[in-house]
Amino acid sequence: MATARQCRDPSAPTQRAPAPAGIPPRTVVLVGLMGAGKSCVGRRMAARLGWPFVDADDEIVKAAGLCVADIFSLYGETAFRDCERKVMARLLDGPPHVLAAGGGAFMDDRTRALIRARATSVWLRADLEILVARTAGRTHRPLLNTGDPRETLRALMERRYPVYALADLTVTTGPDSADHTANQVLAAVASGGPDGAGPPTDGGQAMDTGRDDSQDTQTP
Ligand SMILES: Nc1ncnc2c1ncn2[C@@H]1O[C@H](COP(=O)(O)OP(=O)(O)O)[C@@H](O)[C@H]1O
Ligand SMILES: O=C(O)C1=C[C@@H](OP(=O)(O)O)[C@@H](O)[C@H](O)C1
Ligand SMILES: [Mg+2]
Known part of the structure; x- marks a missing residue:
């Protein structure tokens, strides 16, 4: 049976210091574009917290018995999103853990509503060069397997970043x-x-951005 590609970074988490105090017992969901590092960073966060780590793509692959690329090519993206929504709902019903969402999950209105209701969401924001570099030479992301991956990522940034900005926090x-x-x-x-005011209920707060946050267009 096909399995999801695992994070290939061979280095184990090196920061063994205790996690900062004050982490609420609530699932943390990482959202953001392909290559932002949701899977790798999420695994490291879970290790520090002593919490389970779950990669939503891995769970989708297990549920479907097919790798992500095969789900897309055999059944289409809509079927993948339906599966993703069900899997995310199940995971978000469980005890606190660190959950790496797939890059498109937060774009689905119902999945985003579930995440916002049941978890703390964090947008891992990266610029185009970082995303291109971190996804280069990999073939398990069907959206990047046709056309020019840089142009695809650029177009996805334009469409998705205003929606990712709805996450509770941005790093x-x-x-x-x-x-x-x-x-x-x-x-x-x-x-x-940044000000310790607690996760916002309407829109997100940026952390360590150093960039222009203004995004005034939102494409579905
Ligand atoms: N600083 C970093 N943070 C996260 N990932 C990094 C970093 N540097 C390199 N990478 C690499 O980027 C690649 C993409 O990371 P991944 O976690 O799969 O992204 P995502 O799940 O967001 O698509 C991985 O091969 C990872 O090892
Ligand atoms: O952005 C997307 O639509 C997708 C991102 C992928 O996950 P990663 O963001 O972990 O690469 C995976 O869910 C699928 O290929 C679709
Ligand atoms: Mg991932």
Whole structure:
């Protein structure tokens, strides 16, 4: 049976310091584009918290008995999103864990509503160069297997970033290590945002962005 591609970074998490105090016992869902590091960073966060780590794509693959690319090619993206929604609903019903969503999950209105109701969502934001570099040479993401991956990612950024910005928290990931990003996300979750005001209920708070947050267009 086909299995999902695992995070290929061979290095185990190196930050063994205790996780910051104040992490609420609530599932943390990482959202963001392909290559942002949701799977790798999520695994490291879970290790630090001593919580389970779940990769939604892996669960979809288990449920379907097919790899993601085969689900897309045999049944289409709509069928994949339906499966993804059901799998996310099941996972979000479970005890607190770190959950790496697939890049499109938060774009689905019903999946996004579930995430916002049952978890703390964190957008791992990355620029185009980082995303291109981290997805290059990989074939398990069907959306990047046709056309120019850079152009596909650029178009997805335009369409998706205004929606990802609805996550409770935003952490920008650059050339730093995955361990560093994991620490940043944990600190953001512990403080509830840059001012420690607790996760917002309407829109998100940016953490460590250093960039222009304004996105005024939203394409479904
Ligand atoms: N600082 C970093 N943070 C996260 N991932 C990184 C980092 N540096 C390199 N990577 C690599 O980027 C690739 C994509 O990461 P992945 O977690 O699969 O992204 P996503 O799940 O968001 O699509 C992986 O091969 C990972 O090892
Ligand atoms: O952005 C997307 O629509 C997708 C992202 C992938 O997950 P990653 O973001 O973990 O690569 C995977 O769910 C599928 O290929 C579709
Ligand atoms: Mg992933």
